Amino acid sequence: xxxxxxxxxxxxxxxxxxxxxxxxxxxxxxxxxxxxxxxxxxxxxxxxxxxxxxxxxxxxxxxxxxxxxxxxxxxxxxxxxxxxxxxxxxxxxxxxxxxxxxxxxxxxxxxxxxxxxxxxxxxxxxxxxxxxxxxxxxxxxxxxxxxxxxxxxxxxxxxxxxxxxxxxxxxxxxxxxxxxxxxxxxxxxxxxxxxxxxxxxxxxxxxxxxxxxxxxxxxxxxxxxxxxxxxxxxxxxxxxxxxxxxxxxxxxxxxxxxxxxxxxxxxxxxxxxxxxxxxxxxxxxxxxxxxxxxxxxxxxxxxxxxxxxxxxxxxxxxxxxxxxxxxxxxxxxxxxxxxxxxxxxxxxxxxxxxxxxxxxxxxxxxxxxxxxxxxxxxxxxxxxxxxxxxxxxxxxxxxxxxxxxxxxxxxxxxxxxxxxxxxxxxxxxxxxxxxxxxxxxxxxxxxxxxxxxxxxxxxxxxxxxxxxxxxxxxxxxxxxxxxxxxxxxxxxxxxxxxxxxxxxxxxxxxxxxx
Numbered sequence: 001x002x003x004x005x006x007x008x009x010x011x012x013x014x015x016x017x018x019x020x021x022x023x024x025x026x027x028x029x030x031x032x033x034x035x036x037x038x039x040x041x042x043x044x045x046x047x048x049x050x051x052x053x054x055x056x057x058x059x060x061x062x063x064x065x066x067x068x069x070x071x072x073x074x075x076x077x078x079x080x081x082x083x084x085x086x087x088x089x090x091x092x093x094x095x096x097x098x099x100x101x102x103x104x105x106x107x108x109x110x111x112x113x114x115x116x117x118x119x120x121x122x123x124x125x126x127x128x129x130x131x132x133x134x135x136x137x138x139x140x141x142x143x144x145x146x147x148x149x150x151x152x153x154x155x156x157x158x159x160x161x162x163x164x165x166x167x168x169x170x171x172x173x174x175x176x177x178x179x180x181x182x183x184x185x186x187x188x189x190x191x192x193x194x195x196x197x198x199x200x201x202x203x204x205x206x207x208x209x210x211x212x213x214x215x216x217x218x219x220x221x222x223x224x225x226x227x228x229x230x231x232x233x234x235x236x237x238x239x240x241x242x243x244x245x246x247x248x249x250x251x252x253x254x255x256x257x258x259x260x261x262x263x264x265x266x267x268x269x270x271x272x273x274x275x276x277x278x279x280x281x282x283x284x285x286x287x288x289x290x291x292x293x294x295x296x297x298x299x300x301x302x303x304x305x306x307x308x309x310x311x312x313x314x315x316x317x318x319x320x321x322x323x324x325x326x327x328x329x330x331x332x333x334x335x336x337x338x339x340x341x342x343x344x345x346x347x348x349x350x351x352x353x354x355x356x357x358x359x360x361x362x363x364x365x366x367x368x369x370x371x372x373x374x375x376x377x378x379x380x381x382x383x384x385x386x387x388x389x390x391x392x393x394x395x396x397x398x399x400x401x402x403x404x405x406x407x408x409x410x411x412x413x414x415x416x417x418x419x420x421x422x423x424x425x426x427x428x429x430x431x432x433x434x435x436x437x438x439x440x441x442x443x444x445x446x447x448x449x450x451x452x453x454x455x456x457x458x459x460x461x462x463x464x465x466x467x468x469x470x471x472x473x474x475x476x477x478x479x480x481x482x483x484x485x486x487x488x489x490x491x492x493x494x495x496x497x498x499x500x501x502x503x504x505x506x507x508x509x510x511x512x513x514x
């Protein structure tokens with residue numbers, strides 16, 4: 001499998017595309033007004049503690065308060081806020097008192113107005129604020145540093161048992177006390193010098209953060225994680241990436257400077273794109289981005305899938321479409337479902353679908369075929385960095401799965417909801433608008449009694465109301481004994497109308513939705 005990272009940088013935004021076998025599988029977009037937040041550390045203030053919700057809300061300086069679940073509160077969160085009156089002395093030096101509680105009760109320990117250090121683990125989505133934790137961590141190229149812990153974990157993707165033991169022993173030897181760590185996949189076969197340098201850099205960064213925590217007044221940002229482009233290089237630019245192609249010399253110089261420091265052997269894979277055709281057009285990425293908002297996704301074999309996100313879950317339906325198989329129904333269904341499973345995994349990564357996902361595959365009778373679909377989907381989602389859990393096909397032919405989402409879907413970064421339909425995809429019919437006009441006239445005649453009005457409508461409503469000898473406008477005039485002047489107005493939104501006085505100057509009522 002070939003893997004490439006394509007970066008398009010403009011004054012307005014930076015777009016990063018992850019390609020696998022020349023197919024777009026992930027897209028990241030960063031703009032000045034919308035920067036990556038995951039990993040940022042704040043000194044915040046507890047504003048509300050809700051034991052019934054098992055959660056607290058933390059003011060961190062954002063428009064919406066952050067959400068802190070009790071399960072994300074660690075006992076060590078108090079370490080930065082112990083007063084001198086609460087300290088003991090040992091050998092003439094102040095020592096923090098140990099917690100004498102037999103059981104750490106978060107609801108009792110957290111108090112409104114209390115200062116607390118938190119880190120963003122999930123960005124704001126829709127009306128929800130960001131989710132935070134008190135268990136802070138600092139990601140490096142080879143190691144993730146976890147202050148206040150002692151555990152050393154290691155990536156499951158490092159399968160060699162000898163290498164796992166070597167890395168654990170090495171990390172335990174050089175790791176300072178009161179720190180835990182997670183060894184990342186790219187640390188495999190790396191020498192002590194490289195890992196030590198990465199770890200020492202993280203420890204120095206943490207010391208600066210501690211200093212800022214003690215000196216700054218909450219709410220305040222005490223640590224900002226790398227910009228999106230640099231963080232992608234840190235997390236995704238692994239030896240299995242074949243090329244990184246950038247169309248901005250400035251950004252390329254910045255990234256090469258960073259890569260030289262953490263993985264100098266990979267700098268030769270970074271190159272500048274100087275073609276006349278825009279880089280995303282050249283690699284046929286732009287056309288995939290344009291299709292991201294469409295609910296229907298065609299498969300190579302003629303089938304298609306329908307993706308419909310809702311408030312509760314994401315529903316995905318698999319259909320045979322134009323596929324004409326030459327074999328029996330069971331074999332044909334298996335072929336479509338297998339292709340659909342691969343495309344669903346790709347679309348989930350590309351659109352960053354999260355939460356509960358329910359997939360309705362084409363019905364099959366053979367249990368072995370059902371298992372093939374299940375294992376194919378698991379294999380494809382193994383490429384996904386997000387945590388996924390997949391259940392086998394149910395007796396109703398549905399497959400349920402969950403996928404972790406830490407940022408808003410890229411669709412909401414590059415698209416806004418339609419101002420006409422509000423994102424529903426539905427607008428009132430012409431007959432509905434005309435009926436609404438009549439109801440408005442009924443209410444208006446009861447309230448005011450003025451017999452001359454001017455109504456501004458969209459061109460299509462104008463045409464249908466003035467059509468024929470006994471058109472609908474005349475019928476309304478005769479029925480309510482009024483003089484109605486109908487005005488064609490292309491500025492009126494679809495599904496609405498506006499009513500003015502007889503001179504067509506003073507609006508009698510604001511634009512009214514049908």
